[in-house]
Amino acid sequence: MGARKPRDPLSRERVLVSAIALVDAEGMAALTMRRLAAELGVEAMSLYHHLPGKGGLLDGLVDAVVTEITSAADRAEADAARADWRARLRLRFLGARAVMLRHPWAPALLTGRPAVPAGLYVYYDGIVATLVDGGFSYRIAHRALHAFGSLALGFSQEVFQPSAGEETDAEAEEAEMAALAERLPHLAAMVAAETHDAADPTLGWCDSQTEFEFTLDLLFDGLERHRPR
Incomplete structure (x- = not known):
């Protein structure tokens, strides 16, 4: 089995890119910290280190x-x-x-x-x-x-x-x-x-x-x- 590709480290820029993609697709009502964390594959608390x-x-x-x-x-x-x-x-x-x-x-x-x-x-x-x-x-x-x-x-x-x-x-x-x-x-x-x-x-x-x-x-x-x- 090949080695798993490492995930890009979480950063403010990466969080914002994902948030913009989410609200572009589904509107502002879809944007919550929990939903955004799920999109990024992290725990919601991880987002608070960046925003x-x-x-x-x-x-x-x-x-x-x-x-x-x-x-x-x-x-x-x-x-x-x-x-x-x-x-x-x-x-x-x-x-x-x-x-x-x-x-x-x-x-x-x-x-x-x-x-x-x-x-x-x-x-x-x-x-x-x-x-x-x-x-x-x-x-x-x-x-x-x-x-x-x-x-x-x-x-x-x-x-x-x-x-x-x-x-x-x-x-x-x-x-x-x-x-x-x-x-x-x-x-x-x-x-x-x-x-x-x-x-x-x-x-x-x-x-x-x-x-x-x-x-x-x-x-x-x-x-x-x-x-x-």
């Missing part, structure tokens, strides 16, 4: 997603090194969006943590640098960050959309739409007209790729009017 409990695990997931976003931003900067500010930001934000579409649980997690992840400051510093290099003042760059909101991270927070990746009951949704049509006919007509195809990349009802890029271009057009000639 201090469920809160530490969630913070680790956020850090991993932010690292993906900053890596996507670096690639965008390389791809658009000679482009203008608008093209550079567009590629940066669409790179972040690709990360969010790979991990549809990430928007809710990012916005739900009590503190801003340290890596995001580096990411936003790059956005401000792009704007200033493009001729904008720091005052307008500051206002632009407020206008971009979560678009800079690849998703849009909307009043009418469910949480990212949320399962919906078709029968209940149909009944809700019927009630909506009776009480709020214009909103109901808009919903009926704007329901997206299942293949459209989306992180919620109001977050299709078309709407995301439309909003970006609208903001970029507005900012251009404030750029010194």
Whole structure:
């Protein structure tokens, strides 16, 4: 009988890779320390040597997603090194969006943590640098960050959309739409007209790729009017 291949030692990175694979496949509700330990083939207590409990695990997931976003931003900067500010930001934000579409649980997690992840400051510093290099003042760059909101991270927070990746009951949704049509006919007509195809990349009802890029271009057009000639 051949010797058994030694298992990779447990590490923070290995735990997070397994956690991301689990929530990508089954959603955030599936993520528990016991389930994650089973996926890794270890005892649950072993995880606490690398991540201090469920809160530490969630913070680790956020850090991993932010690292993906900053890596996507670096690639965008390389791809658009000679482009203008608008093209550079567009590629940066669409790179972040690709990360969010790979991990549809990430928007809710990012916005739900009590503190801003340290890596995001580096990411936003790059956005401000792009704007200033493009001729904008720091005052307008500051206002632009407020206008971009979560678009800079690849998703849009909307009043009418469910949480990212949320399962919906078709029968209940149909009944809700019927009630909506009776009480709020214009909103109901808009919903009926704007329901997206299942293949459209989306992180919620109001977050299709078309709407995301439309909003970006609208903001970029507005900012251009404030750029010194």
